[in-house]
Amino acid sequence: MKAVGVVVEYNPFHNGHHYHIKQSKKKTDADVVVAVMSGHFLQRGEPALVDKWHRARMALLSGVDIVIELPYAFATSKAEQFAKGAIQLLTAMKCETFAFGSEDGNIEPFNNTYSLLHDYRTEYEELIKYFVTKGNSYPKSLFEAYEQLKQKRPQLYIDLSQPNNILGYHYIEAVHKINSSIKPVTIQRIQAGFHDDISLDSTIASATGIRKALFEDGELKRINDYVPNTSFEQLIQWEKSHRQFVHWEAFWPLLRYTISRYLPKDLTQFADVSEGIEFALVKYAKVSNSFTEFMNHIKSKRYTWTRLQRMLTHIFTGVTKEQLHKFDSPTYIRLLGMTGIGQQYLGEKKKEFDLPLISRVAQTKDELLQIDLRTTEIYAQGIQLFSNKKIDGDFQTPPIRI
Amino acid sequence: MKAVGVVVEYNPFHNGHHYHIKQSKKKTDADVVVAVMSGHFLQRGEPALVDKWHRARMALLSGVDIVIELPYAFATSKAEQFAKGAIQLLTAMKCETFAFGSEDGNIEPFNNTYSLLHDYRTEYEELIKYFVTKGNSYPKSLFEAYEQLKQKRPQLYIDLSQPNNILGYHYIEAVHKINSSIKPVTIQRIQAGFHDDISLDSTIASATGIRKALFEDGELKRINDYVPNTSFEQLIQWEKSHRQFVHWEAFWPLLRYTISRYLPKDLTQFADVSEGIEFALVKYAKVSNSFTEFMNHIKSKRYTWTRLQRMLTHIFTGVTKEQLHKFDSPTYIRLLGMTGIGQQYLGEKKKEFDLPLISRVAQTKDELLQIDLRTTEIYAQGIQLFSNKKIDGDFQTPPIRI
Numbered sequence: 010m011k012a013v014g015v016v017v018e019y020n021p022f023h024n025g026h027h028y029h030i031k032q033s034k035k036k037t038d039a040d041v042v043v044a045v046m047s048g049h050f051l052q053r054g055e056p057a058l059v060d061k062w063h064r065a066r067m068a069l070l071s072g073v074d075i076v077i078e079l080p081y082a083f084a085t086s087k088a089e090q091f092a093k094g095a096i097q098l099l100t101a102m103k104c105e106t107f108a109f110g111s112e113d114g115n116i117e118p119f120n121n122t123y124s125l126l127h128d129y130r131t132e133y134e135e136l137i138k139y140f141v142t143k144g145n146s147y148p149k150s151l152f153e154a155y156e157q158l159k160q161k162r163p164q165l166y167i168d169l170s171q172p173n174n175i176l177g178y179h180y181i182e183a184v185h186k187i188n189s190s191i192k193p194v195t196i197q198r199i200q201a202g203f204h205d206d207i208s209l210d211s212t213i214a215s216a217t218g219i220r221k222a223l224f225e226d227g228e229l230k231r232i233n234d235y236v237p238n239t240s241f242e243q244l245i246q247w248e249k250s251h252r253q254f255v256h257w258e259a260f261w262p263l264l265r266y267t268i269s270r271y272l273p274k275d276l277t278q279f280a281d282v283s284e285g286i287e288f289a290l291v292k293y294a295k296v297s298n299s300f301t302e303f304m305n306h307i308k309s310k311r312y313t314w315t316r317l318q319r320m321l322t323h324i325f326t327g328v329t330k331e332q333l334h335k336f337d338s339p340t341y342i343r344l345l346g347m348t349g350i351g352q353q354y355l356g357e358k359k360k361e362f363d364l365p366l367i368s369r370v371a372q373t374k375d376e377l378l379q380i381d382l383r384t385t386e387i388y389a390q391g392i393q394l395f396s397n398k399k400i401d402g403d404f405q406t407p408p409i410r411i
Numbered sequence: 412m413k414a415v416g417v418v419v420e421y422n423p424f425h426n427g428h429h430y431h432i433k434q435s436k437k438k439t440d441a442d443v444v445v446a447v448m449s450g451h452f453l454q455r456g457e458p459a460l461v462d463k464w465h466r467a468r469m470a471l472l473s474g475v476d477i478v479i480e481l482p483y484a485f486a487t488s489k490a491e492q493f494a495k496g497a498i499q500l501l502t503a504m505k506c507e508t509f510a511f512g513s514e515d516g517n518i519e520p521f522n523n524t525y526s527l528l529h530d531y532r533t534e535y536e537e538l539i540k541y542f543v544t545k546g547n548s549y550p551k552s553l554f555e556a557y558e559q560l561k562q563k564r565p566q567l568y569i570d571l572s573q574p575n576n577i578l579g580y581h582y583i584e585a586v587h588k589i590n591s592s593i594k595p596v597t598i599q600r601i602q603a604g605f606h607d608d609i610s611l612d613s614t615i616a617s618a619t620g621i622r623k624a625l626f627e628d629g630e631l632k633r634i635n636d637y638v639p640n641t642s643f644e645q646l647i648q649w650e651k652s653h654r655q656f657v658h659w660e661a662f663w664p665l666l667r668y669t670i671s672r673y674l675p676k677d678l679t680q681f682a683d684v685s686e687g688i689e690f691a692l693v694k695y696a697k698v699s700n701s702f703t704e705f706m707n708h709i710k711s712k713r714y715t716w717t718r719l720q721r722m723l724t725h726i727f728t729g730v731t732k733e734q735l736h737k738f739d740s741p742t743y744i745r746l747l748g749m750t751g752i753g754q755q756y757l758g759e760k761k762k763e764f765d766l767p768l769i770s771r772v773a774q775t776k777d778e779l780l781q782i783d784l785r786t787t788e789i790y791a792q793g794i795q796l797f798s799n800k801k802i803d804g805d806f807q808t809p810p811i812r813i
Contacts, residue, residue, distance in 0.1 A: 262796055263665065265792060266668075266793075270729030270785070272785075379674070387668065390664070390667060393664070
């Protein structure tokens with residue numbers, strides 16, 4: 010059996026994801042789709058809309074055969090670490106191919122950019138230094154250096170100012186770095202851009218657009234057209250059980266309390282908290298009665314929204330810099346769910362896997378897994394604050410079978 | 412003007428406190444009563460029933476003339492540190508006398524016990540060692556050593572197994588240690604013991620008994636007979652504004668979340684957390700849906716209820732061992748409120764005070780004060796969780812004037 014891997018958040022699963030899966034399978038002629046999915050905290054520094062069990066179920070009901078969890082330490086890190094963890098897991102699971110979405114569906118520019126930056130590494134670094142010394146900001150210097158480097162070898166290259174392209178680049182880089190035999194392909198994304206709102210004349214919207222519609226309109230039926238029916242049912246079920254979808258706003262009393270508990274200097278133990286932002290965090294947590302109010306106080310040119318949210322995620326979960334950055338690679342394959350075909354694949358290939366497959370979680374000494382368990386508990390307590398129900402925990406929940 | 416000092420928590424202010432103030436003034440012939448009162452977290456490791464402003468107002472309406480705050484680092488510490496901070500503050504405020512409650516109202520046994528343990532210090536320590544080597548527990552060895560030492564000099568001594576006597580002993584010890592000119596006197600307590608329930612045929616009940624009645628019966632009027640009317644009005648006002656009185660149970664979602672955020676080993680940065688209790692804390696926080704359930708899980712012969720609550724207080728407020736234990740003495744006199752007579756006393760004596768008098772709080776570099784401000788903020792957020800109203804903060808609130 011041949012497997013194609015995808016790297017996902019499914020927050021929530023929507024028609025665009027469904028399309029990507031179908032195309033990935035077709036393009037790679039795979040029998041099985043393996044999704045590496047983030048758990049309860051996502052790469053943009055946000056808690057997931059619904060828990061990982063509901064999101065895994067959505068995926069399994071719409072074409073994914075196996076869902077495994079990308080550990081927190083990778084799922085909430087910068088693109089480079091995120092991509093590396095995901096590619097390592099797919100490689101460990103013996104996926105032959107790996108498919109990611111891109112604007113034009115052509116893998117060549119990705120490969121070209123990787124080779125260029127790899128072959129001219131020293132020159133690239135010197136160019137960056139040169140532009141920095143000339144007084145440019147670091148991002149601006151990166152851009153200029155890249156522009157200049159491209160002249161050396163005229164080919165098709167990717168635009169590195171696009172978030173999706175940066176992630177794609179890091180996938181390719183990870184494949185090379187870990188010497189993976191996995192073959193990357195890219196599937197052209199249809200219609201919706203990364204941050205687009207949902208529109209009336211389409212059934213495709215970005216997850217960001219869908220979340221926006223959900224929170225602004227507050228009505229689930231508003232997004233019915235943009236997600237598969239099976240996903241919609243999962244969302245209905247969640248809303249029935251837990252009253253509302255998860256958003257930073259709902260966790261604000263806990264996050265605010267946590268920030269207020271620290272002396273500013275002690276907040277620098279968390280990833281990305283430095284350069285004085287710790288003083289603003291403590292100062293404005295006290296006076297802000299909502300997450301939005303807080304973010305409006307602390308945002309500035311210096312810090313992107315994502316960077317701020319990511320540092321808040323780590324403060325919220327209590328995962329320190331030291332804990333977050335100690336892992337070079339995943340140490341396990343955490344199975345969240347599978348279809349019949351997925352189960353068949355696992356039966357056939359499990360013995361060849363490079364990492365242990367964990368179906369049921371028990372007390373563990375694995376520090377990477379401990380973080381996952383801890384962050385599930387924190388997410389669950391956050392939900393209990395507004396809903397009377399606790400979500401299923403890691404210890405009690407067996408892998409979903411569809 | 413002559414001032415007598417008292418050390419109090421007023422949680423809440425009741426008829427026994429009222430009696431104590433009247434007697435103290437009478438016995439010492441003082442013009443002014445100065446109360447050093449704990450802020451929002453108390454010596455038994457509990458959050459105060461109502462905020463410090465309401466408690467200060469109760470005191471000022473019932474005979475106290477000046478209320479100053481015992482800083483958190485002293486108010487939530489063991490008896491020795493608690494007593495020392497309080498005596499230092501009263502001494503700094505030039506109180507001539509200091510009055511504490513005791514069972515028989517006789518200061519001699521306190522002085523005798525202090526002199527005995529001071530004069531025979533080496534022998535005492537050797538006796539303790541001896542009893543420990545013979546296989547006795549440490550508290551048992553302390554008791555046996557004291558019993559034996561008493562034979563050396565037959566006099567009236569206090570019973571050191573009584574919590575109130577231990578506190579009284581430490582007051583006397585503090586007076587000697589800091590070489591204070593303050594003169595300690597003791598007032599006989601009437602009726603209610605330390606932990607007694609409230610009874611039908613009396614108007615005196617302990618604060619513990621009153622709190623118990625309040626939480627078990629849930630009806631404020633149940634305690635009407637045991638507190639002055641002016642105090643009762645403050646309690647009614649609080650209940651109207653904040654729906655309920657403060658109890659660990661109300662803070663449980665925050666406390667639980669905080670414990671769950673830590674790896675067990677990282678909890679040992681808080682005072683008293685050691686010897687493996689950190690594992691029990693993390694383990695049982697996850698499975699306990701109430702504070703009571705949690706305490707029932709973690710309590711054992713090894714840890715007294717008070718010791719457990721005190722460690723939970725520090726975890727809750729985020730005050731580490733290092734922060735808590737760095738202060739040898741208070742660095743300021745924080746004025747919470749005063750009567751006209753109190754104001755007159757301050758006007759007359761302020762210049763002689765050994766510490767700066769703080770009436771209005773501003774941003775500060777004083778680390779002891781920073782802790783007080785932080786713990787008020789945490790207490791306020793805990794209250795906001797169940798009440799929509801925030802309590803008055805340290806920055807916005809001027810001293811109460813009656």
